[in-house]
Amino acid sequence: MESSACQTNGAAVPSRGRCRLRANLRRAAVLTLLVAAWPQTNFQLCTRGTLAVRSCGRTLRTRRAAMTHARERFRWGRRYPKPEDPPFPPGMDDPLPWPTETAEIMIDAHSVIPWFWAETAKIEEDLDLRHDKFSFWPARIAKAGQALLSRFGLSRPPSPWSPIITVFDLPDPGNTWNGQQIKRYRSLARQGPRQFNNVTLAFSQSYVDTSARENYRCDREIMYMLDMLMRPYPRRQILVTEDVKLAREANTICHVRSARWLNEELLKSGPAGVNASEALMSIEYDFQPIMEELPKAVQIAFAAR
Numbered sequence: 001m002e003s004s005a006c007q008t009n010g011a012a013v014p015s016r017g018r019c020r021l022r023a024n025l026r027r028a029a030v031l032t033l034l035v036a037a038w039p040q041t042n043f044q045l046c047t048r049g050t051l052a053v054r055s056c057g058r059t060l061r062t063r064r065a066a067m068t069h070a071r072e073r074f075r076w077g078r079r080y081p082k083p084e085d086p087p088f089p090p091g092m093d094d095p096l097p098w099p100t101e102t103a104e105i106m107i108d109a110h111s112v113i114p115w116f117w118a119e120t121a122k123i124e125e126d127l128d129l130r131h132d133k134f135s136f137w138p139a140r141i142a143k144a145g146q147a148l149l150s151r152f153g154l155s156r157p158p159s160p161w162s163p164i165i166t167v168f169d170l171p172d173p174g175n176t177w178n179g180q181q182i183k184r185y186r187s188l189a190r191q192g193p194r195q196f197n198n199v200t201l202a203f204s205q206s207y208v209d210t211s212a213r214e215n216y217r218c219d220r221e222i223m224y225m226l227d228m229l230m231r232p233y234p235r236r237q238i239l240v241t242e243d244v245k246l247a248r249e250a251n252t253i254c255h256v257r258s259a260r261w262l263n264e265e266l267l268k269s270g271p272a273g274v275n276a277s278e279a280l281m282s283i284e285y286d287f288q289p290i291m292e293e294l295p296k297a298v299q300i301a302f303a304a305r
Contacts, residue, residue, distance in 0.1 A: 187301070
């Protein structure tokens with residue numbers, strides 16, 4: 001290329017060194033013209049202390065902001081805040097709009113138990129409460145349901161179950177090391193609901209199999225049983241739960257009440273209700289008679305170690 005560029009019409013070919021010198025001079029002239037014309041173009045040099053610094057910096061900031069915005073469009077957690085938990089339905093602690101004799105109660109046992117622990121912690125602030133809600137505590141919920149029989153469900157439509165129903169979760173194998181407890185609870189779930197002094201004891205996965213989802217909560221079981229109860233007859237059914245999602249879902253077909261409401265109703269149910277409330281509040285109370293009244297298979301499951 002350089003040899004062809006150095007040839008002239010009818011002139012002798014110069015030496016190789018002279019051709020290189022001429023090529024370098026041409027490159028230097030072109031670069032000089034570019035540098036001289038650069039301030040009049042939009043592509044200004046970003047040298048310190050000139051207007052080009054501010055212009056270039058502004059351009060870089062704009063590009064950086066655009067790139068950041070483009071990245072955050074696909075990051076849900078940054079652009080959109082985490083949605084807040086939905087509130088409980090209104091009137092969870094209100095009295096019933098009809099006589100208690102005509103009302104039936106279903107208790108979501110394992111969502112109610114932690115509420116009583118929290119109330120006990122407010123009373124006994126120096127205690128470090130660490131309980132297993134699958135050991136002995138379900139028996140106290142069953143005893144509380146028995147105490148409500150003196151005031152609830154005395155006049156009601158026909159039903160396949162008792163007027164007081166307590167529904168229990170199954171232990172999660174990922175959160176417990178007690179294999180005997182898991183085995184016994186699953187055995188009760190396979191056998192279906194059973195009676196205890198006119199109180200129905202039901203367990204998760206008896207009617208609705210959620211084992212494939214590894215869901216051990218009794219929420220699907222409760223919704224199935226509520227649907228069975230509310231379809232044939234107009235029934236005054238109450239669900240006691242502290243599960244927000246379940247409360248909002250069940251509120252469309254029945255009345256929903258809180259654990260606080262349950263405790264107040266226990267205190268109105270005579271000495272048996274007061275004793276049941278004290279047992280749930282962890283006040284000194286002998287729960288051995290409660291365990292002895294339960295069916296043998298339920299005793300073994302509630303006391304499994």
